[in-house]
Amino acid sequence: MSTSASTPVTPSPAEEEIVLPEVTVVDRKAAVMFGVLTVGLALLLILAPQEGDTSFRLKAPNDFIELPTITVPSTPTAWVLTLACALCTAAAIVLYTQKRKTPIWLVIVFALAWMTGFLTWAAAGGTVPVVGLLGGSLAVAVPLVFGALGGVLGERAGVVNIAIDGQLLFGAFAAAMIGSLAGTWAGLGASMVAGLLVASVLGLFAIRYFVDQVIVGVVLNVLVIGLTSFMFSQVLAPNAASLNSPPRFRAVPIPVLGEIPLIGPIFFRQTVIVYILYITVALVTWTLYRTKWGLRVRAVGEHPKAADTVGIKVNRTRFRTILLAGAIAGMGGAFYTLVSVPQFNREMTGGAGYIALAAVIFGKWDPIRATLAALLFGFASNLQGVLSVIGSPVPSQFMLMLPYVVTIFAVAGLVGRSRAPAADGIPYRAGGQ
């Protein structure tokens, strides 16, 4: 990262105007990453050329307006898109030499071109179900987004929440059990209570007893794994019919929005939990940045002493925030047992909470960006499933590895030094000990 300060133009004495020195921070990482990825794609095309055409199916079943299926010759299209990637790279280099920032739209254009190019190559001779690919990605991402939102809220208030995984898992467990007994909505409520319970233990130890938050988080994850697995073998599995067969939420299409071509089937023909997710993302973002409560949360996370000085109850605010965060993360757990798989299994989250934690840091502790990061993970995970159906030339293990490799590249390359809230993870003791 290089910093350049353009020297302030010394104003002639006649001019009254004060020229402030302007500091711009430019980063060559974007250009480097673009270059590496473009070369990688070109190498794929050269070393493992694919024959045939690639089709992109854009319509979903029961569409009101039907989009045609686009079929393109695989290799030439992939090369055209590689060229587009190269142009983006060139643009990034030019911007870097002019000491200007890489705009976000350039990153998006590059990502789209690269991804489409890769898909065109990988799915040569087959059809890419675009709606299935993106809709499925959203489904995979839902628990991650809930978890990431919980993580963002907690960390913005200064409490590191490593227990996201525990909250997801306990939420899934409670939703399965209560859902089987009393229906889907009761299950959803139970998942929130379960997440809240885990959060309250986190709060008790981390805020009340000043135990290191990372310790509590890791240990809580293990505790929840042990507890749910134990209860699963002892109680749920022997009584599976009555305790572990929850009803499922059904997909509810939204009348007008659901009919929009391409976007409708992906975003607006989902289950209620997904719609709750949209609302939650919006609400969390709005309250965090636009309300008095949000300002207080951020204040206790950045500078608890200053917050205390102006009369904000630091530890009470933190406790309430992580309880809310826990309830949100718990809802993500309900998605597993009330939508994806209608039964609980031991360790069924498979470490999704850790991925959500990565999304929090990847998203720089911002709810919107963390949501986007979680969606990216969902997309990368789902891509493998779709490509293995088409029959891709890449071994499935490498496709499965892709999201994680992309994350490492992104964290090392594009995000770089991420800055946590200043008081993140530091317990606050009133009286300034």
Added chain:
Amino acid sequence: MTYPTNEPGPNPTTPAPTEPEPEKPVAPDDDRWRKALREIASGNAAVAFFSVLLAVAVGSLLIMFTDDDVRDTFSYVFAQPGDFFSASWNAVWGAYTALFRGSIYNTRVDDFQTAIRPLTETLKFAAPLIVAGLGVGLAFRAALFNIGGRGQMLMAGAAAGWVGYQFEMPWPIHVTLAILVGMAAGALWGGLVGLLKARTGAHEVIVTIMLNYVAFYLVFYALSEQNLLQAPGSGNPKSLPMKDSAVLPKLLGDRYNLHLGFLLALIAVALVWWILNRSSLGFRIRAVGENPAAARSAGIDVGRTYIVVMLISGGLVGLAGVNQVLGTVTSGIAVDLDAGIGFDAITVALLGRSRPLGILAAGLLFGAFKAGGFAMQASENIPVDIVLVVQSLIVLFIAAPPLIRAIFRLPTREAQ
């Protein structure tokens, strides 16, 4: 983010006013005893003891309320409470005696050599937990959180296993080479994290988690390819078994499964103790862990320290993977060779407060739980997961001395 620090942290309880206690007319001998008792009750050992007690109590409640015999008595608990209590007692007593029989001394057999076998099993299970715990703990001391134990163990195990089945060599050379190659693989996989952190500022928590998955799929891929690690002619993702010359020798003869890995773990404890407390590298590690900015001002190359710490940490965790492949399960490399040790190591390091001797003790305790847990599942039909619950509760309670003191009404140090 902050990380588990080495110190228990300043005690939040405010010191009692320094009012001199009124002289009590007690015999000097009596006074000494009282003082000693008070000393014991307020010390860390007492907190540790009562933490274990409380965790075991919670575990007992779980066993009680999920036991079928106990639940049968629920319907008439007020009519005949005796049935409820005796059923509960049977369930809990049965569980913990089975745990003891499985981890320390089997009282149900007559000859001593068979009866002591569980203890050797405990040591066998403890060895990888200790070395991996040392690796995680060392990283903690530099304020780095290494959740990448799984990946480091997989890479190390695969590398050591490859050397172990591929080459023909005489005994001591072969096994030594396999251990070294395995540790080197683990070290590189860990060092990569340090390098990324030092060069680009990538957060080590993310990178280690991601590298776990990458390692898993890499090893999985290699084990599914005939020309890589997969056993010839096999369809399973498993390699050939280890050659005899590459297997860690049994320490106590063929009767017991205890192998050289435990001795290696003890050597590692001594080595890490020396690095941390007696070497200048250890000083740098601790300085960076306490305050990287201050360390940088003092002329310590923080980035280099990160890389070195992660290399050693990865190597130690890798040794745990080597221990599994060359010692515990020698039938070949498999994708589940880590057996959850990479994550257990985190709790071991936390319980041991990132100190080598503490980690040794914590590793032995968790090894005993592991050995006993399987026996408990086999003989009492109690899921082994209860061990996870008790383990995590112990770590949680030990980390919060004020809570334990409040529950058991122990005196605080300051109140003396």
